Amino acid sequence: MKLIKTTGRNAKDAYALLATLERRGAVKTAEVEPTVRKIMQEVQKKGDKALLKFAEKFDSLQGHLRVTAGEMLDAWNATPEPLQQAMQIAAENIRSFAEQQKPDEWTTENTPGVTVGQIIRPLESVGCYVPGGRYPLPSTLLMTTIPAKVAGVERIVVCSPKPARETLAAAHLAGVTEMYRTGGAQAIAAMAYGTETIARVAKIVGPGNLYVTAAKIIASTECGIDMPAGPTEIVVTSQVGDAAGIAADLVAQAEHDPETLAVLVTADSQLAKQVVNEVKEQAKNNKLAQVSIKARGTIFLCGSVEEARFITNRLAPEHLTVDSVEDLAWVKNAGSVFIGNYSPQSMGDYISGPNHVLPTGRVGRMRGGLSIYDFLKVITVQNYTAAGLAKLGPHAIALAEAEGLTAHAQSVRVRMKAGKR
Ligand SMILES: NC(=O)c1ccc[n+]([C@@H]2O[C@H](COP(=O)([O-])OP(=O)(O)OC[C@H]3O[C@@H](n4cnc5c(N)ncnc54)[C@H](O)[C@@H]3O)[C@@H](O)[C@H]2O)c1
Ligand SMILES: N[C@H](CO)Cc1c[nH]c[nH+]1
Numbered sequence: 350m351k352l353i354k355t356t357g358r359n360a361k362d363a364y365a366l367l368a369t370l371e372r373r374g375a376v377k378t379a380e381v382e383p384t385v386r387k388i389m390q391e392v393q394k395k396g397d398k399a400l401l402k403f404a405e406k407f408d409s410l411q412g413h414l415r416v417t418a419g420e421m422l423d424a425w426n427a428t429p430e431p432l433q434q435a436m437q438i439a440a441e442n443i444r445s446f447a448e449q450q451k452p453d454e455w456t457t458e459n460t461p462g463v464t465v466g467q468i469i470r471p472l473e474s475v476g477c478y479v480p481g482g483r484y485p486l487p488s489t490l491l492m493t494t495i496p497a498k499v500a501g502v503e504r505i506v507v508c509s510p511k512p513a514r515e516t517l518a519a520a521h522l523a524g525v526t527e528m529y530r531t532g533g534a535q536a537i538a539a540m541a542y543g544t545e546t547i548a549r550v551a552k553i554v555g556p557g558n559l560y561v562t563a564a565k566i567i568a569s570t571e572c573g574i575d576m577p578a579g580p581t582e583i584v585v586t587s588q589v590g591d592a593a594g595i596a597a598d599l600v601a602q603a604e605h606d607p608e609t610l611a612v613l614v615t616a617d618s619q620l621a622k623q624v625v626n627e628v629k630e631q632a633k634n635n636k637l638a639q640v641s642i643k644a645r646g647t648i649f650l651c652g653s654v655e656e657a658r659f660i661t662n663r664l665a666p667e668h669l670t671v672d673s674v675e676d677l678a679w680v681k682n683a684g685s686v687f688i689g690n691y692s693p694q695s696m697g698d699y700i701s702g703p704n705h706v707l708p709t710g711r712v713g714r715m716r717g718g719l720s721i722y723d724f725l726k727v728i729t730v731q732n733y734t735a736a737g738l739a740k741l742g743p744h745a746i747a748l749a750e751a752e753g754l755t756a757h758a759q760s761v762r763v764r765m766k767a768g769k770r
């Protein structure tokens with residue numbers, strides 16, 4: 350970990366580094382964009398043939414794209430009982446959390462004779478991307494498909510490169526009926542544009558590496574996307590935390606990808622030094638974590654606790670760990686927050702219930718993690734009686750005339766006149 354003081358003669362460098370880290374999302378996705386565009390264009394032109402070609406090229410896969418229900422069932426039956434149980438508990442917690450988030454339909458009479466409200470409808474189809482390049486992520490299959498099910502989405506498609514047995518088992522548990530062996534930008538293109546085998550979807554959700562994230566951004570002109578949920582990020586902002594626990598979290602998230610961002614922000618120089626040593630020790634046997642930590646692992650040693658909070662909000666990380674519940678008061682930007690020494694981020698990755706698909710690249714400034722809202726539409730409704738129209742109509746006419754939209758004004762007058770008959 351690079352330890353940098355934000356005060357004194359290092360201040361300029363520290364803030365320059367912060368600015369670089371703030372640009373992390375945009376810069377990195379731009380680097381792969383030309384490659385991604387080419388892949389997506391080829392899928393658009395050649396459909397399944399391109400998917401099979403890229404599956405062989407990137408994932409050493411040959412053969413059929415579609416995963417059968419039998420394959421998912423066999424995978425479940427071959428899964429050891431403790432893992433089956435862990436998946437079942439995770440699935441239940443994800444389901445009940447999503448259930449709890451469900452928004453309500455409502456109506457209210459805001460003016461006598463004017464009823465307004467909202468109805469909630471699920472999206473008709475979604476595509477869930479489940480990463481599988483470096484590690485199989487059955488947990489992500491559960492995190493994406495279960496909220497979609499709770500929302501009532503009719504068609505749920507899963508795409509994953511070389512899905513492992515554990516991922517197929519999770520698909521069986523989640524009741525997935527449409528799953529394909531395709532990954533990367535090609536999978537995103539297939540779900541966005543459609544191929545002979547894969548019909549296009551209304552929205553694509555789920556995390557992935559830089560290629561997947563860049564592809565989702567490109568696909569967003571064609572269909573909905575949840576958010577850029579790219580290479581993992583962790584920020585721990587602590588003054589009193591346990592150095593060994595903090596380092597363990599940093600190393601854990603750093604092992605996802607060479608592009609991972611792992612940061613500690615603190616005003617305590619003792620803690621900063623301890624974490625440097627702990628990370629070194631704990632990452633000793635973890636090559637991937639070493640790569641990402643070496644590339645951008647940073648400890649900002651701040652002049653004050655307030656400055657630590659300010660830097661944290663500027664980073665707007667995917668995962669944020671803080672010391673206590675009181676810290677929530679200053680947190681403005683983060684995908685998901687973990688509190689105290691006994692809330693390792695890995696618990697959120699797997700089992701707690703809140704979604705682990707989270708915004709990266711500072712998108713935490715705009716939104717939180719994947720939720721049931723990503724699978725629902727809030728449709729507004731308005732209903733006037735003649736009396737209600739007589740009351741509010743003249744005001745609408747005044748506004749329409751101010752905008753010079755005469756037909757708008759007239760459309761209200763016509764109905765008001767009819768209401769008087
Ligand atoms: N933000 C979140 O919510 C979240 C959650 C889970 C995982 N993640 C991230 O998901 C990512 C998973 O990455 P992964 O690589 O293991 O799996 P992945 O499935 O995202 O990517 C694998 C695919 O990348 C494509 N690819 C790889 N190298 C390529 C190249 N040189 N050119 C073109 N395409 C190429 C291939 O198509 C391959 O199938 C990690 O970055 C992890 O941090 C993020
Ligand atoms: N930490 C990841 C989100 O960045 C989610 C995950 C899945 N499995 C393990 N971790």
Ligand SMILES: [Zn+2]
Nearest residue numbers: 601602605698
């Ligand atoms: Zn993780």
